[in-house]
Amino acid sequence: MRSKPITKKIKIKKHIYRLEIYPNLEGHREISWEIFPYDYNAALYAFSNKNRLNNLIEKKHIYEPKRTNETNI
Numbered sequence: 001m002r003s004k005p006i007t008k009k010i011k012i013k014k015h016i017y018r019l020e021i022y023p024n025l026e027g028h029r030e031i032s033w034e035i036f037p038y039d040y041n042a043a044l045y046a047f048s049n050k051n052r053l054n055n056l057i058e059k060k061h062i063y064e065p066k067r068t069n070e071t072n073i
Contacts, residue, residue, distance in 0.1 A: 005021055005022045006020070008021070010057070010061060012056065013045065015038075015042035015045050015046075016038040017035040018036040020033060021061075031063075
């Protein structure tokens with residue numbers, strides 16, 4: 001098991017966050033994650049847009065988009 005979280009620096013709009021991903025957190029079936037804002041304005045943005053930010057992070061940074069195996073023949 002991995003003891004340290006996976007850390008990424010992400011930018012959403014003009015705000016910068018540190019994203020920590022915990023893939024094997026004991027007691028959880030799914031991947032756990034947290035974001036840490038770099039400044040006060042990023043914290044205000046995250047607080048005001050919590051649901052939108054959660055959906056965006058899960059879609060772009062946590063779970064990979066599903067790929068279709070379509071071929072043009």
